Structure formats: C-alpha cells, structure tokens
Amino acid sequence: MSRAPLPLSLPRALLVAVTALLGSAQAAQTPAEAAVTQRVEALLHRMTLDEKIGQLTQLGAGTPGPNKETTDDLIRAGKAGSVLWTINSADIERMQRVAVKESRLGIPLLFGFDVIHGYKNVFPVPLGMAATWDPALVERAQAMAAKESWVSGVNWTFSPMVDIARDARWGRIVEGAGEDTFLGIAMARAQVLGFQGPKLGTPERVLASVKHFAAYGAADGGRDYDSVYVPEVQLRNVYLPPFQAAIDAGSGTVMSAYMTLNDVPASGNAWLLRDLLRQEMGFKGFVISDAWAVHSLRVHGYASDEVDAAARGLRGGVSMDMGSNTYLKHLPGLVKAGKLPIKVVDDMVREVLTVKVQMGLFERPYGDPARKDAVLNDPAHRAATRVAAQKSIVLLRNEGGALPLKAGLKRIAVIGPLADSAEDIKGSWTLEAAGAAVSVLEGVRARWPQATVDFVRGGDMQRAYPLPWDAEQGKPAPSLMPAAEMAAEQARAVQAAQQAEAVVMVLGERANMSGEAASTSDLRLGGNQQALLEAVVATGKPVVLVLLNGRPLDISWAAEHVPAIVEAWFPGTEGGNAIADVLSGAVNPGGKLPVSWPRSTGHAPVYYNHNRTHADETDPKFTSRYANLTSKPLYPFGFGLSYTSFRYSDMKLDRAAIPSGGRLQVSVTVENTGAVAGDEVVQLYVHQRSGSAARPVRELKGFQRVTLAAGAKQTLSFTLGPDELKFWSPVTRRWGVEPGRFDVWAGGDSGATLHGEFAVQAK
Secondary structure (H helix, E strand, O other): OOOOOOOOOOOHHHHHHHHHHHOHHHHOOOHHHHHHHHHHHHHHHHOOHHHHHHHOEEEEOOOOOOOOOOHHHHHHOOOOOEEEOOOOHHHHHHHHHHHHHHOOOOOOOEEEEOOOOEOOOEOOOHHHHHOOOOHHHHHHHHHHHHHHHHHHOOOEEOOOEOOOOOOOOOHHHHHOOOOOHHHHHHHHHHHHHHHHOOOOOOOOOOEOEEEEEOOHHHOHHHOOOOOEOOOHHHHHHHHOHHHHHHHHOOOOEEEEOOOEEOOEEHHHOHHHHHHHHHHHOOOOOEEEOOOOOOOHHHHOOOOOOHHHHHHHHHHHOOOEEEOOOHHHHHHHHHHHOOOOOHHHHHHHHHHHHHHHHHHOOOOOOOOOHHHHHHHHOOHHHHHHHHHHHHHHOEEEEEHHHOOOOOOOOOEEEEEOOOOOOOOHHHOOOOOOOOOOOOOHHHHHHHHOOOOEEEEEOOOOOOOOOOOOEEOOOOEEOOOOOOHHHHHHHHHHHHHHHHHOOEEEEEEEOOHHHOOOOOOOOOOEOOOOHHHHHHHHHOOOOOEEEEEEOOOOOEOHHHHHHOOEEEEOOOOOOOHHHHHHHHHHOOOOOOOOOOOOEOOOHHHOOOOOOOOOOOOOOOOOOOOOOOOOOOOOOOEOOOOOEOOOOEEEEEEEEOOOEEEOOOOEEEEEEEEEOOOOOEEEEEEEEEEEOOOOOOOOOOEEEEEEEEEEOOOOEEEEEEEEOHHHHOEEEOOOOEEEOOOEEEEEEEEOOOOOOEEEEEEEEOO
C-alpha cells in the first residue's frame, strides 16, 4: 500500500485534545519545537501497539523475526524503527521504500552502522585523530564521513565513542580520545558537530550516537565487557563530562553500555539512563542499547528471563533494542497483561519519532545513490585523509637527527609483517574501503622513486583473540608462521638491512588486534617482532621504527636502542603516503600523545592526572610507587617531538586573584628556535592545592595547536574560569569552584615547567 506523508498540522479537534494533553510543557516550547511535538503526537495517536513497539525495535538486516518473518515483512507490518548491519545501498533503498510506501503509516527507517573514522575514505582511528589535538580537523573529517554515509543510505552512525580509557590493555582504547577528560570533551563535541552539523536535519549529515553510557572504559583489568566499579566522584569528574559535551552539541542518540556499573547493568539502569542522563544532563534524544544488551540483562543475572529483560530494559530507559528482538517479542504481552503501562511505551516512542522528525526523515527518507560514486570518489576527501594522518603522527624518539631520512638514499630496506599491508593500515571498523589504502611500502617507494626499496616481511605476529576461524580446516587459523619459515624470514631481513643505507621497520598490531573483543594481557610486540627488531638493530644500520597500532605497546627496549620511533597509529587510506611524508621531512610531525605510555604491561593503567600520594613527588628522594620500576610513563601525556625545537617564556596572568565565579587570562609565548617550520601543541595545566577533596596533580585545561615558521614566536591566550576550575566534590556533593591557591603550567606536554599561580577567593 502507499500513503500520503503525514501532514505537518493536526486536524483541529485532535489539535485541541493534544494541546490539552501536553499542557504547560508544550507552552514552554519554541514554535519550531511545538510544531515537532504536534506532528509526533498526531502520529502517535494513530499507531497500534505493534506499530509503537516496532519503533522501539532495531532489526538486524536479514535476521529472521520472532515468527521467522523476513526483514521486509516486519518493516511492511510497521514492526521496525531501524535496521542495522547493512551498507548495501540497494538493499537500504528497497527497505526504506517498503517502510515509506508499503507500511500503513509510512514512518521512515533509521539505518545504522559503525561509521567510526570514515566511510570509504578512511581517516586515522579515533585515538590517532585525538593525537592531532585539532578539533576543527576532526569536525571536518566526520562531516566528510557523514556525507559519504548519507548518500549511501546510512543515516545513523554509532559514534563517537567518548569513553575515557586509562588502561592500554583495553581493546577499545583505539576508538576514543584517550585518558584525558578535557581533550575528550573537545573531541566529543567536534565529532558530534561533524556528524550532525549544527542541528539535527542539517543536509547531508547523519544522526550521531555517543557511546557507551557510561564508564565503559573503566572495566576491570582492561577486559572488554567486564564489570565496572566507579565511585560517583570519579564518574562525574572523569567519565561523564565528554558525554555532557556531546549532549550539549546536540547528539540525537546515546548508546547504553554492555557492562554492569556498580553491579547494575548499564542497559537496565534507571538511575543512569533516566535520572542522570535525561533529567540531570538534559538529554532530549533517545537511547539505543548496544547489540543484544537488553537480552543480556538476563545473562547478567539481573532479569529473570527474556520477558523480564524486556520490561527492565524499557523501564530502565532504553528506548530502542538493538538486534535482539526482545522488545518485539515480549513488550506486547507485557502491555496487554497490564504489567507495563502503555505510557512507558508511548514516552519512548515519542523520543524516537521526535528525532526522526527533527532529522527531516519524512521529507528526505532516502540517501542520494545517484551521487554516491561522485561523493565517495571526491579527491578532496581522499586528500583530507592524508592531511589528517600527517597531523596524527607522533615522533617519539629521534636521536642524533636520525630523521628525516636523506632525499638521495639509493637503497632502503622496509621490513616488517605490516609494511605491505594495505588493509591493516586502515585499522578496525572500515566499510567500503577494501583495497583502497596505501601501505607503508607503497608510500616509501613513491617518496624515494630513485632508490632500490627492498621489502622483507621478517616474520609474523600473534593475531587477536579469538583467532580468525579457518572455515576450510574447521578450526582456528594458525596464529604464527611455522618456526622454520620465521627463522628464514628473519635471516632475510637481516641481510636486507646489511645491504641498505637506511632501514624502516614497520611493527605493531594487525587491525583486528585492537578494538572490540580485542583486549590483551600482554602489551609486548607479538610473534617474533621483538627478536626481529633486535636482530636488525644489531646490524648497526640506521633504523627507524614505525608503529602501526591502536594502543600503546611495550617498546621499552626500542626506546633505548632504536634511533628513531614514529607512532603512526592506524593512519587510514593515505597512511603510507603520510608516513613517508614524515620520514622524508616533507612534513614535520606535530602530533602529541593522547595517552601516557606505559613501560610494560604491568605498568598499566598509567595516567598523568592522578592524585598525590603521601610523599612529595617533587622531592628528589621520592622514587616510585613500584619497588622495581619508576611510576613515570615511558612517554608522558601530551608528548611529541618535532624536527625543530620550541621554547616557552613570559607567562602572564592578568590578575592574581579572582572570585569563585570569575575568570582570568593566562598568556604564554612560544618560539620556534629551530631551523624549519613546525607545529606545536601548547598545553595549559592547573592544580588546586587544597579544597574539600584532594585534586589531581595536574589537569589539562587548555590547548592550541599552532604552526610557527623558523625563528617565529607567538603569544597565546587561555581563559580559566568556572568551566575549567570547577569539580564535583564528594563532600559537598555538588559542582563548584572552591576558594584556594592554584598552580598553572604551560608547555609541550604534561611535564610542562613554565609556572604561575593565582588564587580563587570566596565571594
């Protein structure tokens, strides 16, 4: 059947009834908001119970329904609000036409997928994008990803992930902005604005879903999906602010997390999803569960069975069930039996319909397949991935000016199991980009066309657990090369290094070794990579170590023995070219670490903004919290070298004291004291010396990435006010700026030494 679109205005009699029902709440709305509400209420008034529950259901494309129905049959019956697990544009358009033209009410579908760091044109993984310290660049990148998604028919992305991650063992550290709340706030805001634009319904943008609510990154032992125990003070001061930034930027949806938070599953936690998220934090969109998370309330031992899981999920505040059909199967019976008030269902349906109306889906339900090829192959998009990759690269070590490599090299050895991989260089969660990326080997050969570039794999590495399945053999695929082949490869690598003028070693992780279900108990280089590295370094030839990875790894040996170390993350489509740009000096690296770098697996978790211990850490007699290892990271948060050098000076505060609600300006001068132009990320840190609770030794409260010509200097200004100085006190149980003395530092990483101080006075 087909039908005309729902009119924007209500029939007069119904309008009177709806207005009376809404009362003062609608009266407080703007005219635009009231129009949306009227449209939603008119539609809700016409819906059957099955159609309402359909809007709370996200189907898996191709997954049979509760009674073996096809996806199209369920859509036609109005039993679907969204579909996931497909990026096939023809299938998406067909299903959307079924929803719009053949269902009774013609409500369009949301098509969701994890568009994390690009659609066809792949940008660096989010941890790498955070290493740019450039929110404007991140916003532009996600706007391009949104455009590519939208024309293809995917109108909803399950991104950004804004979980703070302090433990490198956690696989999903690769998907976020690292360990710092302030940097996380900036990246969360930029990504939401990139995906959605300034408001829902911005043309050629998609719906964002900030995830995973909340504190998912604090899992025990860095083990994915494991329990989280976080005191409220840490939850509010560390983990929630990036979510608040995403909500304030307009994120239309929030994804609930898999794990239990303080023994209550996050996807059935009414305090978390209703009291905190909606009431306190002011979230106005709808909540989507993570895949099968509502069904898993039973697995947690929280719900007694699937029926109870459906009730607890909805009552807990999950608007839409992802993939499990738990709502679809069990909510009708619960309502009909009087065990679940229809108002609870209606309230959730309102949330979903409101977002769909705000997005303009009723007017623009389809993507733009006619323009898909042109948009996905836009040269500007691919060029942007190269710039982003260049800016994300962090130079960790450069002893004796080992980099940049000379332009006139005649023979280069490129060694490592990742060096020729055009797939792994993109990282996890890539969609329509198969075969489209540039490997490091290709990048080096393009940058040094006159040189002989010898490639030797050198060995292999352990893959992520669970191991890839070998369908032909019916068992897990082998994780390592046979020992004899490994030894032969390593010997070939040593020979190639001996014949070369310079060696580029590409080591780290495969794409599937970071991300979801890829936590690890061992941060060391897998397989024979460490032995390979040591054997090649022993040749005495100049060696550059390029890391492809989604987390900090144990490179303590390399930090002492390898002249140059380049952290490239998983840099995306143009990654190989961007890495070669940096190795050659065509680009001066300016990325900075968004994480503190642990010295070993046992050193994790490590983060800079910890509280003071009982001893004065500035005292030379203070050694470590460990008896056998310094507590200081291998490389500090915010660290990154350059082919030039920078000097900080002349810190000025425009006042010595401010009232608790006041603001002050901090200015600092940074000078490029080297011979080439370069980027520096100027960072501002503060510490409150005393208050109602102990405060971290330092907290990032400002940063700016600037480009300076050789010999140039620039004075930068930062504002410190209530947003930067407030914290949630476990004593007063509220947010506030407390009177006291504050330290402020400026510099190029979290160990900045240029210092000032000021006071906050009681009003």
